[in-house]
Amino acid sequence: MAVPKGKKVDVVTLGCSKNLVDSEFLIRQFKANGIEVAHDAETPDGEVAIINTCGFIADAKEESIDTILEFAEAKKRGDIKQLYVMGCLSERYPGQLKKELPEVDKFYGKFDWKDIVSEIGATYRRDLMNERSLTTPDHYAYLKISEGCNRTCSYCAIPIITGKHVSRPMDDLLEEARRLRDTGVKELQVIAQDLSFYGYDLYKSYKLPHLVDELAKIDGIEWIRLHYAYPAGFPLDVLKVMHDNPKVCNYLDIALQHISDNMLELMRRGVRKNQTYRLIEEMRKQVPDIHLRTTFITGHPGETEKDFAEMEQFVKDIRFERLGVFPYSHEDDTYAHKKYKDDVPDEVKQERADRIMDIQNGIAKEINQAKVGKTLKVIIDREEGDYFIGRTEYDSPEVDQEVLLHKEENRELQKGEFYNVEITDSEDYDLFGIAK
Incomplete structure (x- = not known):
């Protein structure tokens, strides 16, 4: 079926940078078929709208639903002709969404979005499967090295949505990185749900250090930054690569979530307090200039004031350069939802999050002041x-x-x-x- 001449598609991406990569692959396919595409336009005006949704926590789900409803109204008014939904939310709740949102022409999940290309009358080109049309500034891009997650954290719906960890072959990643370099990209944000596990499913050993080392050999790539490592089983060899290669930014995003042994056990994190302190000590020993980004969850079921006090002390002790906090969200079908009562009041969750950020504000200010003159x-x-x-x-x-x-x-x-x-x-x- 031929694509009508002049057809225009609006793609809207919600959620994380991993979703953004999927949208960029999709947009490349559309453009190869001669379809005009706008991404996150302030005033969408295409015939077709595609919403790439997030379904991770309550706030993200609410944003996704609100956006779908907004475009459903546009379809009712005749402003758009077709409306499609893809991504994590429709992967997680396909039957419920079909029932409650009949205005949507079709729902696609996290992994079958390629079918949208043929759905609107175009041809999916396998020769372009490693090519993307960037939505970021020309000089940086995200490089998604795997999908899914093998961890069993109590609070997390990601494995429910994306399934088990699946690494992308290293040769494909290096080819994609070189293609990005050829378009003008100088900075790679290496992303995954769990960087630490990269390669084990394909090569029977953890290959993140080797992958980063190979990416750093690509001429024209000047910065490589690592996002979303996991503390349990962290591949320490990557610290040597970071220390030895100036292309690898002295930066690591590693979500720790809590520090008290009681909470780490309830969260099913597979790591203990003393191990976490030792890991960070080793990171700063091997890469003295490393800047650590982490996240914490306040108000997980069972969190006491004593547990929270340990988190406060941890933040004061470690003095993270970058830090975020999320009040706990009791997510359907997670281990915590099935096994625990959501027993910390919402106002306490938020008050604890605010207390952590108050501490962090002072730390961040002092760290920034130390950079003046450099x-x-x-x-x-x-x-x-x-x-x-x-x-x-x-x-x-x-x-x-x-x-x-x-x-x-x-x-x-x-x-x-x-x-x-x-x-x-x-x-x-x-x-x-x-x-x-």
């Missing part, structure tokens, strides 16, 4: 008002702080280029500087 390598992401906006190797796009360079104090700076920047001032979560 010269750091910065990549420029964009212009915004009176500023050029950039990041250091310690900062991932969208989630971390930025470096602001006032146009009156700096020469014309180019997006996607690296500069040595003297840090002249700081705020809690931003730096200011002048390019040398």
Whole structure:
């Protein structure tokens, strides 16, 4: 079936960067078929709308449903002709969504989104399966190295949605990275639900250190940043790669979630408090300049004030460079939902999260103040008002702080280029500087 000439598709991506990668693969297929595509447009005006949903926690599910309803109303008004939903939410609740949202033409899950291409009358091209149309700025891209997760954390719905861990072959990843380099990408954000487990299913050993080492050999790639490692079974060899290779950013995103042994056991994390302290000590010993990003959950069933006090002390002891907190969400079909009562009141969950962030605000401010007077390598992401906006190797796009360079104090700076920047001032979560 031929695609009508001039057909336009709007793709809307919700949730994490792993979803974004799926959208980019899909958009590449559309464009190869001569279809005009807009991504996350402020005013969608295509004939077809495709919503790539998140179904991880309550807030994300609510955002996904609200967006679907908004586009369903647009379809009723005749503003769009077809509406499709893909991603984690429709993978998790396919029957319920079909029943409650009849305005949606068809639902696709997390892994069968390729069928959307033929659904709208185009042809899926297997020769382009490792190619994407980037929605990020031209100079950086996400590289998703695996799907799924083999962990059994009590609170997490990801394995329910995505299934067991499946690593992508290393040759495919290196080919994709070289293709991204050829389009102008200089910075790779290496992502997975569990980086630590990469390669074991394919090669019977943990291959993250080897993969990162091979990615660093690609000419033109200048920064490689690692997201979403797991503390249990963390491949320590990756620290040597990070220390020895300047292309590998001194940055690691490793979700710890809690520190008290009581909570780590209830959460089924497979690691204990003393092991966690030792792991972080080893990270900072092998990579003295490492900046750690982590997340915590407050109010998981069974969390006492004593457990929470241990978390507070942990944050004070370790002084994480980057930190986020999420109040616990009692998710359908998870181990915690089946086995535990959601016994911490919502207001207590939030109050505890706020207390952690109050501590972290002071730590972040002190860490930033210590950078004043230093010269750091910065990549420029964009212009915004009176500023050029950039990041250091310690900062991932969208989630971390930025470096602001006032146009009156700096020469014309180019997006996607690296500069040595003297840090002249700081705020809690931003730096200011002048390019040398």
